[in-house]
Amino acid sequence: MADKIDVLLIAGLLPAIDEKLSTTYTVHRHKPDAVPPDVAAKVRAVVTTGNMPPSLFDTLPKLEIISSVSVGYDGIDVTKAAAKKIPVTNTPDVLNDDVADLAIALMVMASRRLAAADRYVRDGKWLAGAMPLTRKASRKKLGIVGLGRIGKDIARRAEAMGMTISYTNRRAVADSPYSFIPSLIGLAKENDFLVVITSAGPDATKMINKDVLEALGPDGILVNVSRGRVVDEVALVEALQSGKLGGAGLDVFEDEPRVPAALLAMENVALTPHIGSATIETRAAMGQLALDNLAAWFAGQPLLTEVSETQTARVAR
Amino acid sequence: MTEATPSTKDIDVLTICQLLRPAEERWIGSRYHLTRADKDAVPDDIAAKARALITSGLDGAPASLIERMPKLEIITVNSVGYDLVDMKKALSRHIPVTHTPDVLTDDVADLAIGLTIMTSRRLAQADRFVRAGRWTKEKFPVAGKVTGKRMGILGLGRIGRAIAKRAEGFGMQILYTDRAKMDTPYRFLPDLFSLAKESDFLMVASSAGPDAKHLVNAAVFEALGPDGILINIARGSVVDEAALIAALQAGKIAGAGLDVFEHEPNVPEALFGRDDVVLLPHIASSTRETLSEMGRLVIKNLEAWFAGKPLVTPTPETLAMLANR
Secondary structure, X not given: OOOOOEEEEOOOOOHHHXXXXXXXXXXXXXXXXXOOHHHHOOOOEEEEOOEEOOOHHHHOOOOOEEEEOOOOOOEEOHHHHHHOOOOEEOOOOOOHHHHHHHHHHHHHHHHHOHHHHHHHHHOOHHHHOOOOOEOOOOOOEEEEEOOOHHHHHHHHHHHOOOOEEEEEOOOOOOOOOOEEOOOHHHHHHHOOEEEEOOOOOHHHOOOEOHHHHHHXXXXXXXXXXXXXXXXXXXXXXXXXXXXXXXXXXXXXXXXXXXXXXXXXXXXXXXXXXXXXXXEHHHHHHHHHHHHHXXXXXXXXXXXXXXXXXHHHHHHOO | OOOOOHHHHHOEEEEOOOOOOHHHHHHHHHHOEXXXXXXOOOOHHHHHHOOEEEEOOOOOEOHHHHHOOOOOOEEEEOOOOOOOEOHHHHHHOOOOEEOOOOOOHHHHHHHHHHHHHHHHHOHHXXXXXXXXXXXXXXXXXXXXXXXXXXXXXEOOOHHHHHHHHHHHHOOOEEEXXXXXXXXXXXXXXXXHHHHHHHOOEEEEOOOOOHHHOOOEOHHHHHHHOOOOEEEEXXXXXXXXXXXXXHHHHOOOOOEEEEOOOOEOOEOOHHXXXXXXXXXXXXXXXXXXXXXXXXXXXXXXXXXXXXXXXXXXXXXXXXXXXXXXX
């Protein structure tokens, strides 16, 4: 039997995936800045979850591939990887369903005040009387900011609730049955719900500002499942406090895990701790995809999900 | 609404309904001689002369009240469910009973889907986690996926179908059981036990007749299994609550999302400290939009009855009674 390939693991994995990895490879678990020289000399792959200190490029002379169990890879220097022709793989798409599920739940939770309702029961308030009426979710108008894959998944679920759907995007999406509204303000004005699922490039920072929130209006609800920095959080808190915005469902925050104290006391918001993809099934699927990429690489097969930056560099050799 | 008939102001109407919205109650008060009373303390003189009774699924109409109302001609229930209305008593006196089907279907189905995701993904717990400031110190545990799971629906009526339609949007496989197989694309299972066995989410959407009491019992929880989740948006009496608590405590099922309880508003304290349950105060149809729609249906039925026109939304039993006359 041939010797197992040496892999450096610098992140925590789901136990089942960790076990599979250990069956196939010799897995070394070290902090990136404390890899013993004898290990560093033989490591051919790094497994991580979105981050890798650039120093590892220098300390691991035999590094061939970086397999990240994550969609985002902001924490990996892909330019350096591309220059060294080291492929980086991520795990896109497998989490789309989870994020779309959460977006729909946050819409219903914010409009029907379901997190507040659960507290109402647990605090014994029901004994003193019925909870105040809330607002209906079905058949309302939904505006989607960013009609990519997840945006479309959200739309399909919202259609089953009889919602009318419109969206804004860099450009109109061909063959989309939904109406394209070029301006964000226009989209906010038109809709009851505004769901943010843009890919969040640098120009998206604070694009959901005071004007957008006020256009959404006192009965409007904002849902953010993309990135915290897309929403101007100070303006959001102000709009909610003054009643200029009806409610919000938020999975992401500007300075997470820190959440503005003012939000914590509000009944018309639903707050979740960035758990868009936090399901056992999806984490397992992401881990499996990372394993499959490693297996493909060491079998000399094409990679399944290589990031575009390293792919381009390696093709253009 | 309809053309005014001069006599309606003399008609005595009694409301014991907690769900009527102010606008609709004012409208009825402007058309009829309307009296409001507490359901447990209806004065004799009011009971004696009222020709119409407005109630709700929560307030009901017990035989004892109907017996005290010799002039009662019609009962309008401002809810879809009317299991607390003594139908036998009403029908024996040929009193029609109307309810408010359909208008609340959307809300109930929205809540059912909301509860399903909240329970599987632990979203009420997640909201508590953030509000308690725990996110800065710990990681929230991974939860269970929703998309692509199997949803078993107990009772594929209007609401059951509306839930199924939404669940299809989540790529779920839909199974159901009911009195008989229906003309639907969903898979029929002959009994609740096999439905529970094949489902990840067991959705109770059946109407609550007396034979439905404790239909969802310990054996059903065993069949649902340690990864299974129970959702009840129908009636508390359908679920054996003591057996549910025992199943949760023993890890025999993964969780429960409940909008209704056996002895509401009393909720078993054993549930309060649990993170695997989502508890809602019977708010499946409590939206401003829907309550107004329901109130308008109460009005339409009252107007139709006293104008000698066909009722708009009689209960099925009422329809049968009227047809047999």
